[in-house]
Every structure is written in structure tokens, then in C-alpha cells.
Amino acid sequence: MSTRIFGERVQRNNDERLLTGGGRYVDDIPLSGALHVAFVRSPFARAQIISIDTSIAKEHPGVIKVYTYKDIGNLDVEMPLLIPHPALHSPKTQRPLAHDDVFYVGQTVVMVVAIDRYVAEDAARLVDVEYSDPFNCSIEIEEAVLDDAPLVHPDVPNNVAAHCIQVSGNPDKAFQEAEHYTKLKVRVDRSTAAPMECRAVAARFDAVSGELTVWDGTQAPISVRGGIASIFNLDEDKVRVIAPDVGGGFGQKVLLFYPDELLVPFAAMDLDRPVKYIEDRTENFLGSTQERTQIHDVELAATKDGVVLGLKDNFLHDTGAFIPYGIAVAQVASTGILGPYRIPNSRVEYKAIYTPIVPVTPYRGCGRPHACFAIERAMDQLADELGLDRFEVRRRNLISEDEFPYERPNLLFADGLAVIYDSGQYAKALDMIIEKINLDEFNTQQKAAAQEGKYLGLGLSFYVEATGIGPYEGGHIKVHPITGKVYVNTGLTTQGQGHETVFAQIVADQLGVSPEDVILVEGDTGAFDWGVATYASRAAVVSGNAIHLAAQKARKIVLDAAGNMLEASVDDLELGGGEVRVRGSDVSVSLAAVATACNPLRYAFNEAAQAATQFAPAARSDEPALGDGRAPGVETTAYYAPPHATWAYGVHAAIVEVDPGLCSIDIKRYICVHDCGNMINPTIVEGQVMGGVAQGMGGAFYERVEFDSEGNPRNANFMDFLVPYATEVSQIELHHIETPSPLNPLGVKGVGEAGTIPVAPVIASAIEDALKPFGIKRLHHVPLSPNSIYEALQESGGDFNSKL
Amino acid sequence: MKKSEIRKAYPENSSDPLYSITLKVNNQEITREVSPRRLLADFLRHELGLTGTHVGCEHGVCGCCTVIIDGSPARSCLTFAVQVDGADIRTVESLQNEDGSLHPLQEAFKKCHALQCGFCTPGFLMSIVSQLEQTKGDIDLSDDGIRVMLSGNLCRCTGYQNIVSAVRQAAEQITRNK
Numbered sequence: 004m005s006t007r008i009f010g011e012r013v014q015r016n017n018d019e020r021l022l023t024g025g026g027r028y029v030d031d032i033p034l035s036g037a038l039h040v041a042f043v044r045s046p047f048a049r050a051q052i053i054s055i056d057t058s059i060a061k062e063h064p065g066v067i068k069v070y071t072y073k074d075i076g077n078l079d080v081e082m083p084l085l086i087p088h089p090a091l092h093s094p095k096t097q098r099p100l101a102h103d104d105v106f107y108v109g110q111t112v113v114m115v116v117a118i119d120r121y122v123a124e125d126a127a128r129l130v131d132v133e134y135s136d137p138f139n140c141s142i143e144i145e146e147a148v149l150d151d152a153p154l155v156h157p158d159v160p161n162n163v164a165a166h167c168i169q170v171s172g173n174p175d176k177a178f179q180e181a182e183h184y185t186k187l188k189v190r191v192d193r194s195t196a197a198p199m200e201c202r203a204v205a206a207r208f209d210a211v212s213g214e215l216t217v218w219d220g221t222q223a224p225i226s227v228r229g230g231i232a233s234i235f236n237l238d239e240d241k242v243r244v245i246a247p248d249v250g251g252g253f254g255q256k257v258l259l260f261y262p263d264e265l266l267v268p269f270a271a272m273d274l275d276r277p278v279k280y281i282e283d284r285t286e287n288f289l290g291s292t293q294e295r296t297q298i299h300d301v302e303l304a305a306t307k308d309g310v311v312l313g314l315k316d317n318f319l320h321d322t323g324a325f326i327p328y329g330i331a332v333a334q335v336a337s338t339g340i341l342g343p344y345r346i347p348n349s350r351v352e353y354k355a356i357y358t359p360i361v362p363v364t365p366y367r368g369c370g371r372p373h374a375c376f377a378i379e380r381a382m383d384q385l386a387d388e389l390g391l392d393r394f395e396v397r398r399r400n401l402i403s404e405d406e407f408p409y410e411r412p413n414l415l416f417a418d419g420l421a422v423i424y425d426s427g428q429y430a431k432a433l434d435m436i437i438e439k440i441n442l443d444e445f446n447t448q449q450k451a452a453a454q455e456g457k458y459l460g461l462g463l464s465f466y467v468e469a470t471g472i473g474p475y476e477g478g479h480i481k482v483h484p485i486t487g488k489v490y491v492n493t494g495l496t497t498q499g500q501g502h503e504t505v506f507a508q509i510v511a512d513q514l515g516v517s518p519e520d521v522i523l524v525e526g527d528t529g530a531f532d533w534g535v536a537t538y539a540s541r542a543a544v545v546s547g548n549a550i551h552l553a554a555q556k557a558r559k560i561v562l563d564a565a566g567n568m569l570e571a572s573v574d575d576l577e578l579g580g581g582e583v584r585v586r587g588s589d590v591s592v593s594l595a596a597v598a599t600a601c602n603p604l605r606y607a608f609n610e611a612a613q614a615a616t617q618f619a620p621a622a623r624s625d626e627p628a629l630g631d632g633r634a635p636g637v638e639t640t641a642y643y644a645p646p647h648a649t650w651a652y653g654v655h656a657a658i659v660e661v662d663p664g665l666c667s668i669d670i671k672r673y674i675c676v677h678d679c680g681n682m683i684n685p686t687i688v689e690g691q692v693m694g695g696v697a698q699g700m701g702g703a704f705y706e707r708v709e710f711d712s713e714g715n716p717r718n719a720n721f722m723d724f725l726v727p728y729a730t731e732v733s734q735i736e737l738h739h740i741e742t743p744s745p746l747n748p749l750g751v752k753g754v755g756e757a758g759t760i761p762v763a764p765v766i767a768s769a770i771e772d773a774l775k776p777f778g779i780k781r782l783h784h785v786p787l788s789p790n791s792i793y794e795a796l797q798e799s800g801g802d803f804n805s806k807l
Numbered sequence: 808m809k810k811s812e813i814r815k816a817y818p819e820n821s822s823d824p825l826y827s828i829t830l831k832v833n834n835q836e837i838t839r840e841v842s843p844r845r846l847l848a849d850f851l852r853h854e855l856g857l858t859g860t861h862v863g864c865e866h867g868v869c870g871c872c873t874v875i876i877d878g879s880p881a882r883s884c885l886t887f888a889v890q891v892d893g894a895d896i897r898t899v900e901s902l903q904n905e906d907g908s909l910h911p912l913q914e915a916f917k918k919c920h921a922l923q924c925g926f927c928t929p930g931f932l933m934s935i936v937s938q939l940e941q942t943k944g945d946i947d948l949s950d951d952g953i954r955v956m957l958s959g960n961l962c963r964c965t966g967y968q969n970i971v972s973a974v975r976q977a978a979e980q981i982t983r984n985k
């Protein structure tokens with residue numbers, strides 16, 4: 004009677020609310036009498052503050068209070084370093100409001116609180132901050148690391164925050180034994196997540212109960228709660244942090260703390276009024292963290308047949324002015340560089356470099372796109388140098404199915420655990436994409452296009468993604484006694500990934516209810532406050548399995564109680580349609596009645612409650628109302644802590660037409676083969692992948708945060724930073740492989756970041772292929788752009804013009 | 808705030824001058840006093856409580872704030888409230904039918920998984936609804952045609968593909984019903 008809902012294309016169960024204007028994002032929360040914040044931000048990358056004069060701003064009508072570092076008491080300290088690491092020898096974090104020095108354009112210097120945002124912005128302009136002459140600075144990491152480079156932090160020589168070396172196998176030996184060496188240098192530039200909803204924080208302090216409520220568009224409400232409680236020296240139970248609807252995060256919202264996340268609650272307590280800070284788009288570019296700049300020097304040592312024996316990678320990682328999130332991004336890149344390939348010997352060395360620009364924390368992909376670009380460009384080059392086919396070179400190096408679990412000895416992932424690939428069918432994925440591309444057809448098309456003076460190219464890239472890392476998450480389940488609806492909680496939170504639907508599917512299977520009758524409340528420490536956060540494509544893996552375990556426990560309680568109520572053996576019972584039934588009969592009891600009966604009552608306040616009063620049969624009547632070790636109701640909690648990351652992977656390919664005159668590209672086909680283990684809901688998986696690929700297309704060809712040599716952002720708005728519209732993104736063909744993860748009961752792997760990772764190398768590889776007739780140099784710098792195609796064509800020197 | 812501190816009297820409004828405007832919003836006639844620099848988006852959201860209209864950039868690029876003014880899609884972040892004196896405005900809150908059922912475009916968005924975080928969604932809906940209403944049956948429902956219809960709005964989550972399908976589905980449904 005019950006069919007499995009796990010794996011079904013179930014429609015999302017909270018869309019109706021979002022489609023009708025019923026979303027509740029932070030700025031939608033009605034807070035009567037709320038005051039509004041605007042910040043005065045640094046106009047210089049590096050300078051010293053000489054004086055701050057707030058006197059005129061304070062007198063401006065409608066201004067409530069103006070705060071400098073002197074006015075924030077204990078908050079005038081460096082904010083926490085979230086992820087310490089032995090290699091991070093010189094960690095620096097910022098203060099909520101600048102004190103003495105400023106370190107990047109956009110750093111918060113003064114906070115103005117006024118009756119509305121218009122007035123707050125007026126007053127922010129009336130604050131007079133006097134700065135020293137701006138200091139010299141180096142924005143380029145390759146210059147910043149030199150001996151005579153100006154320093155971002157005077158006590159950090161060469162601007163090196165961290166230095167790390169990871170060696171696996173015996174790379175020196177591999178390099179001695181090799182027959183062929185492939186060398187290249189690749190670069191990925193700065194980008195930003197640009198979620199459509201900027202960051203937002205609102206806070207209300209209730210002086211009667213002593214409770215502080217903070218609405219924060221964060222990916223990590225529980226961690227924010229812990230931090231706020233400890234920084235303000237409040238009892239954790241007196242602080243409630245709620246991440247309501249959040250309009251996209253993509254990593255940018257996992258950092259804690261942004262200055263406003265502390266200053267807004269501080270002001271709410273100080274002023275005894277609700278306070279709100281709604282970041283605008285320019286501020287999102289100036290003050291919210293970014294990611295991506297890395298420069299990799301990669302060398303492969305291979306046999307003549309293209310088997311890669313060893314890899315050396317030496318890279319620089321830009322961390323911006325501070326390093327609050329530690330070296331997670333660089334660490335992920337340093338382990339991801341080996342991709343899906345066997346490469347048994349490797350040496351990876353990197354330095355994280357301070358530059359006086361917005362700090363870096365993970366953005367969708369988190370080091371993987373950089374590493375993927377480096378290794379995949381290297382594989383293409385190796386193939387060309389050896390005169391081998393690009394697909395064939397990869398095939399010769401892919402880890403084969405019987406090699407799993409595949410461990411890379413001595414390498415540590417960003418979670419501090421071993422790098423062990425748990426499962427995959429890499430060769431099958433390669434075969435599948437070759438079949439889907441239809442290589443013969445492409446070759447014919449390419450030739451035919453060339454006849455017409457059109458340039459078609461084929462690009463490809465593999466990727467791997469370590470997903471679902473620890474430490475842990477929890478799941479809490481409670482069956483509502485009156486309605487029989489199932490309430491589910493977990494500690495992490497969603498920014499649109501569809502948790503409410505996939506978690507409902509997991510529960511629905513165990514309890515025989517429809518997914519619409521499962522109601523998920525997450526991201527609210529008032530509802531459930533054990534857990535960590537949404538990052539590293541981990542929600543389905545870590546929370547999903549915790550909820551699954553909790554649902555199994557709940558199922559057992561329901562079956563035991565129903566067995567007693569129906570006087571049937573548990574083995575004869577089945578769950579479905581919101582009730583428990585004796586198989587093959589019409590004897591049944593509803594889940595609501597079971598839940599009610601599991602809570603022994605004295606008062607029969609409704610019909611169902613009658614069944615739960617003193618002599619009701621949820622428990623054997625000769626026992627106490629609650630048997631030994633039993634809790635009332637159907638309520639369970641379980642936790643899941645993964646042994647280590649589970650590795651998803653895939654391969655993407657694109658057919659691109661390049662117009663060498665306009666230097667523009669047109670993506671004709673984009674094909675993904677991907678494997679994220681068992682899929683809970685293919686529709687939602689596809690949504691994640693398509694969104695990721697679109698973001699990857701932006702990153703490959705359009706999006707670059709630019710700074711001038713003095714550290715001024717040059718395109719801090721959506722007119723100049725080009726997030727692709729529908730017209731720049733192509734249709735995407737998706738194909739699934741499902742190799743279960745052996746690490747968790749559901750066999751799932753994460754998928755949130757997957758789509759983004761390989762797009763840049765696919766596009767680069769395709770453009771290169773298309774422009775082969777011009778003999779263009781290799782494309783080793785993303786984002787690509789019409790300019791970079793133009794330059795590559797110019798440098799090729801060939802008979803470029805005659806072919807147009 | 809210290810226990811001994813007396814709560815200050817905060818002003819309720821800024822000292823901006825106020826102008827009276829009368830307009831129709833979602834079929835209801837209203838008259839309000841507004842500051843001349845009040846953006847329509849803020850007016851709708853914070854004075855009328857219609858928070859379904861979102862603000863993603865405040866400079867006219869993302870389309871999150873799209874509403875329908877006198878039958879045409881418009882950016883409420885680039886419009887002052889005083890400019891819409893006498894106008895007829897529709898926001899996403901007006902799309903649902905009286906009986907609570909969804910507008911065909913909303914229905915199609917749901918069926919096609921055309922939204923994730925939902926922040927951009929009201930802007931897409933209002934822009935497309937108005938384009939579908941204005942068309943005289945000459946609408947290009949190819950992928951490229953629909954993508955051009957969508958090209959005034961940014962979405963960072965979906966990659967647009969499912970939005971393209973949803974628009975096609977809704978457009979076909981609406982034409983069928985005409």
C-alpha cells in the first residue's frame with residue numbers, strides 16, 4: 004500500500020507561499036517602531052583614522068544615535084577566527100567598527116541609527132572622518148608576497164597569513180621516473196556570490212523577559228546564537244536567532260560575524276527598540292565577503308601514454324584583508340586538485356596572502372572551481388602535448404570502480420579528516436557523456452561550420468566534490484496529536500534548496516504520511532538548537548540522515564503503540580495514508596490517534612483524547628501509563644555525524660560557437676552527467692545543478708570583481724558586475740548516475756555546489772577547440788571575456804584577419 | 808540601556824515634507840501622505856505591508872521589484888511614490904484568484920520548479936503576467952523567445968531553465984483559455 008516517496012519528483016511544498024507574496028525575508032518581518040542602520044564606510048584601502056567627528060550627524064533630525072568604536076563597549080574587539088588551523092600562523096580578523104586603521108574600502112567605521120534608512124543615510128554623510136594619506140598597497144597577490152611589498156598588517160611579513168604543504172605518495176620519485184612533463188600556470192579571478200537578497204539583520208530585545216531575538220539572513224543561525232550569547236555574555240537560552248526565508252546564500256551568508264550581526268543586536272539592547280540593517284547591493288559588494296582569486300603553478304609528470312604519475316602544485320590564495328573563516332577555501336583547493344584521477348604522488352604547497360580588499364570566505368564551489376580549472380586545463384594540455392585524445396587521456400587516469408574506497412594517504416581535507424573517495428563510476432560517466440555528445444555528429448558539424456566560416460568547439464571537464472562533511476546535524480520529529488501532521492526540525496537552514504520538501508519525503512516514507520503533511524521548521528534556535536550550519540553541500544547528507552534516523556525511531560514508537568491499540572502483532576501492521584492498518588484488513592487507527600494515545604491523559608478534551616485517558620490501550624494496561632524509559636507522544640530525536648566527506652562527481656561538456664570577429668560565444672549545447680548518490684528528489688537535484696551551472700557560466704565568462712591599483716572596487720553594482728540574465732545562460736541537458744554512498748544510511752551525496760565547479764574549464768576548453776584553426780594560445784585565466792578571446796587571437800599572430 | 812536611564816522620546820517621522828497621493832493598489836483606492844523621496848518599493852512594502860515586492864539592487868537591474876503600473880511592468884525601486892499619484896498598481900499579492908486558486912503562471916512556476924529561494928519570483932511573475940496580458944497572440948514561445956521575455960530579471964538560483972518551461976506552460980494554458 005505504501006510506495007516509496009524517496010526518489011520521487013515531488014512538487015515543493017512551500018512554493019505557494021512564496022508565489023503569492025507570502026515570503027518572510029528579514030526585511031519583511033513587521034517590527035513596529037524599528038530603527039534603521041546605515042554605515043559610514045572606509046573610502047581607502049589602507050589608511051589611519053586621525054579623527055572622527057559625529058557632532059553634526061548626531062544633531063540631524065531623526066537620528067537616534069551615532070556609534071564609533073568608542074561607543075560599543077566590549078564589542079570593540081577583534082571578531083572570532085572561526086576555523087583555526089596549524090598552518091594559519093598569522094590570523095587577523097576585523098573589529099566591528101574600525102579602530103585606528105582601516106584595511107579595505109568599505110570597512111565599517113561608524114554606525115548611524117535613525118528613524119528610517121533615508122535619514123540614517125543622510126546622517127552617515129554628515130559624519131566627518133579624517134584619515135591619514137592612504138598607505139601604499141598591493142592588490143596583486145604575486146606582488147604582495149614579495150619582500151619589498153607594502154604590508155596589509157605591519158606584523159605579517161610578506162603578507163603571508165598561512166603556509167601549508169601536503170604531500171601524498173612519493174612525488175620526487177614520480178617526477179624522476181616520468182617520461183613527459185606538462186607545465187602550466189592558471190589564474191582564477193575574484194568573484195562574489197551575489198545572492199538576490201542581500202544580507203539583513205534585525206533584532207529586538209525584550210527587557211521584561213531578558214530575551215534577545217535576532218532575525219538574520221544567515222546560513223548558520225545556531226552558531227550565530229552561540230556567538231552572540233558568548234560575546235554579549237548572555238545565557239544561550241535568552242538568545243533566539245531565526246533565519247527566516249533567505250534569498251540565496253551560496254556561502255556568503257555562512258560567515259559569522261559580519262559587523263552588523265553584532266552591532267544591530269547591540270543597538271537594539273542599547274536603545275531598547277527594534278533595530279534593522281538591510282544591506283543594499285552596493286554594500287553587498289563592499290562589505291560582504293567574496294572569493295576565488297588563486298594562481299596555480301601546476302606540473303604533471305606522466306608516461307608517454309598519458310598516465311599521470313605525479314603532480315606538483317604551488318599556489319597563491321588571496322584572502323583579502325582578514326581571514327575570519329580560516330583557510331578552508333585554500334585547503335579544499337589543495338585536496339581537490341587531484342580530481343577524479345588516480346595520480347598517486349602529489350605535492351601541493353600554498354600560501355594565503357593578505358590584500359587590502361574585502362575578505363574571502365567560501366562561495367559556491369569553495370576552492371573546487373579553482374582546483375578543477377587547474378587540473379582540467381592540465382589534462383587538456385597533456386593530451387595535446389602527447390597527441391592523444393582529450394577523452395582518452397582522462398580515461399587512462401580515472402580511478403576505476405574496483406579501487407573504491409580510494410584513499411589519498413597523508414592528505415587532509417578541510418574538515419581535518421582523511422581524503423577517502425567513497426564510491427563512483429567515473430568511467431561510466433565518461434562513456435555516457437561521449438554518447439550524449441555524439442562525437443561523430445559533432446565532428447561533422449564542426450567541419451561543416453568551418454566551411455561557412457563558423458567556429459564550433461567542444462569542451463569538457465570532470466569534477467569531484469567532497470560533500471556532506473561533519474561535525475554533525477540533528478533531526479527532531481513530533482507527530483501532532485490532533486492533526487496527525489508531522490513536525491520536523493533540524494538545526495541548519497535553507498536558502499532555497501528545497502529542504503522542506505526533501506526532508507518531508509524522507510519522513511513520509513517512514514511514517515506513511517504524505518509529504519504535504521510533514522512540516523519542517525528549521526533555522527530557528529527557538530525550535531531546535533543542536534547542529535551547525537549549511538555549507539559544503541551537506542544538508543541532505545547530514546541533516547537528511549539525522550532526520551531519517553529520527554523518523555525510523557518514530558516509526559517504531561507508532562508501530563508498538565498501534566499494535567497495542569489494535570491488539571495486533573507489529574509484524575502485521577503497515578503504515579500509509581496517515582494511518583496504521585492491519586495488513587489485508589480494514590482495521591486501522593489514524594496517526595493522530597496513535598500520537599494522542601501515546602500521551603496518557605486524564606482529561607478527554609476531544610474524541611481522540613478519550614482514547615488516551617487513564618485506561619486507554621496505547622500501553623499494556625498492567626503497566627504504568629508510561630512504560631520504562633518511554634516519553635509521552637510520538638517524539639524522537641536523532642543525530643548523524645559522517646565518518647568523513649562523501650565524494651560526488653560528474654563530467655560536463657559544451658559545444659560552443661565562437662565569433663572571432665566579435666569575440667563573443669554562443670553555447671549551443673551544455674551537457675552534464677553527474678552522480679550525487681541516491682537522489683531524494685530528482686527535480687530538486689536538477690534545480691540545484693542547473694542553478695549551479697548558470698552561476699558557473701557567469702563565473703566562466705562574465706563575472707569579475709575589479710579593483711584599481713589602490714584597492715577601489717570598480718564595478719560594485721549590477722550594471723558593471725555582470726550576473727547573467729536568461730539570455731546569457733543556455734539550456735542544460737542533464738543525465739544522472741546514481742552510485743550510492745556507502746557512508747550513510749540513505750546513500751546520498753551532496754549536490755548544492757556541483758554544477759558550478761567545472762563550467763570554467765569546459766568553456767575554456769571549448770573556446771580553445773573552436774579557435775584551433777587560429778593556433779591561439781591556451782586560455783588559462785578565468786573569467787574569460789570577449790577581451791581575453793581578442794587578446795588570445797592577437798597573440799596567436801596567425802593569419803587571424805584573413806580568416807574573418 | 809542602563810536601568811536608571813529614561814527612555815528618550817524618538818520622533819515618529821523624519822522632517823521630510825509630505826505630499827498626499829491617491830492611487831489604486833490591487834484594486835483598492837487609497838490616499839496616503841508620503842515624502843517626495845519615498846521609493847514606490849518602500850512605500851508598498853513598509854507603508855502598505857505588501858512585502859511580496861522585493862528589492863534586490865535598488866538600481867534598476869535585477870527586476871525583483873517589478874510591479875505593474877497602469878498595465879505595464881515597472882521597476883518600483885526607480886519610481887517615487889509621488890509619481891504614481893492617480894495610477895493603478897498591481898503587485899504579486901493580487902495574482903491569486905478570489906477563490907484562492909493560483910494564477911496559471913503561479914501554477915506553472917510551481918509545477919516546473921521555477922523557483923528556489925523565491926526572492927526573485929514576484930518580479931518575474933509581474934513582468935511575465937504583464938507581457939502575457941499585453942501580447943496580441945504574437946508571442947514567441949521558442950526557448951530564445953522566452954529568454955528575451957525574461958531578460959529584465961535576474962535569478963541567481965534556478966539557472967532560468969525551469970522558468971522558461973513555466974512561462975511556456977502558462978502561455979499555452981492562457982491562450983487555450985482565451
Ligand code: FES
Nearest residue numbers: 863864867870884
Ligand atoms: S530592486 Fe529594482 S531592479 Fe533591482
Ligand code: FES
Nearest residue numbers: 923924962963964
Ligand atoms: S529563486 Fe532565488 S533568485 Fe531566483
